[in-house]
Amino acid sequence: MGRRPRIDPASIVAASLAIADQRGLAAVTMQAVADRLGVTPMALYRHVDDKADLLDRVVEALLTELPLPSADLPWDQRLRALGQAVRAIARRHPHVFPLLLQRPATTPESRRVRDAVVASLIEAGLDDEAARRAERLLSTIILGFAASEAGGRFRGHNKRVIDEDFACLEELIASALQHATAASKRPS
Amino acid sequence: MGRRPRIDPASIVAASLAIADQRGLAAVTMQAVADRLGVTPMALYRHVDDKADLLDRVVEALLTELPLPSADLPWDQRLRALGQAVRAIARRHPHVFPLLLQRPATTPESRRVRDAVVASLIEAGLDDEAARRAERLLSTIILGFAASEAGGRFRGHNKRVIDEDFACLEELIASALQHATAASKRPS
C-alpha cells in the first residue's frame, strides 16, 4: 500500500487554481504547487508536460466549472443564465479568467460551451452561419465585460453601476437578436 | 562627455515593447531589456521602480500610440476611426495588448482616450451619465474584440470573416446609439 500515485493531473490543476485565486497568477510556481501537494516540484513533470501545459489545463478547468443551463428553459433565458454564470466564474477566479481571451477557442470545453450557445441561437431563429457569427460576437462581448470586471478595469465604480452596465449590455444584445431573427424569419 | 545618462524611461519602455512584439511577453526580462540597451540589468532600477512598474509603462505606451481622430470629423466617423485604430494597435502589439483589459482605466493615457469617446457621445446627443456608461460598454466591446483577435481566439477563421464580424459589431453599436439618442432627444 502507498505505492499508488499520490498526485494526478486533476489534483495538480486544483492546487494551481487555488493558489492563483488566493495569491495571483505569479504565485503559481511549480514549487508552490508541489508544496501544496506535499511533493517535490520534479514530481509534477510526470503528470503535466511543463508549466505552459499546466496553465492550459487550469484555464480549461475554468470552463469546466461553467454550468450549462437546463435545456427546457426558453433560449433567451438560457443565454441570460449563461451570461451570469460567466460573470460568476470571473469573480471566483479573477486572476485566471483573463487568460480565456488569450487562447484559441478550440479546446473541448470551449466547444462544449459554444455548441450550447449556437444551439440557443438557432432555436432563436438564426440560420447556422448567422448563429456562429452571433456566438463569436456574444462570447467576445461577455468575456470582455467579465474580464474587465474581474481585472479591475471598472474599479472606482460600485457594484450597482456595473450591474446596470451589464443590464444595458443584455438589452443591447436582446434587441440586436430580435432584429436579426425578425430579418431571417421574414426573408423579404 | 559621456557622463550623461545612457538610458531613460522612454528608451527602456521602447526596448521592452520591441522585445515583447518580437518574442512575446515572457521574453521581456530585465536582462533582455538591458542587453538591448547595452547596459547591465541593475542600471534599469535607477529609471523604473521594478518590473511591474516597467510593464505598467509599456501598457501606457500602447495607449499613447493611439491617434485620436481629428475633431472636425462627425462624431460617428470619429468613433469608427477610433475602433479601427484600436484594432491596429492590437495587431501591432498582440502580446502586450491583452494587458489593457487587466488594469484600471484610470491612467492619464486611458483618460485621454476616454474623454475623446465621451465627447463624441455627448455630441451624439447623450447626456453626461449616459455617455459615460456608453463609453464603458463601447470600450469593453472594442477592447474585447481586439484582444480576442490579437490573442488568437479567432484563429481558424480567415481575416475576411473576422472583418465581417467586426462590421457586424459596428452595426450593432450604431443601432444601439441611434436608439439611445432618439430616446434622449424626444423625452416623451
Added chain:
DNA sequence: ACCTGAACACCGTTCAAGT
C-alpha cells in the same frame, strides 16, 4: 548622477538514481 560586480533567493527543467 549614473552604472557595475557581487551576491541572494527564487525560477523552470533535466536526468540519473532510488523505491
Added chain:
DNA sequence: ACCTGAACACCGTTCAAGT
C-alpha cells in the same frame, strides 16, 4: 510506476563600490 537529489541556466532585486 512514481518520486527525489543534484545540477543547470536563468530570473528579479539589493547594496556597496566604482567613475
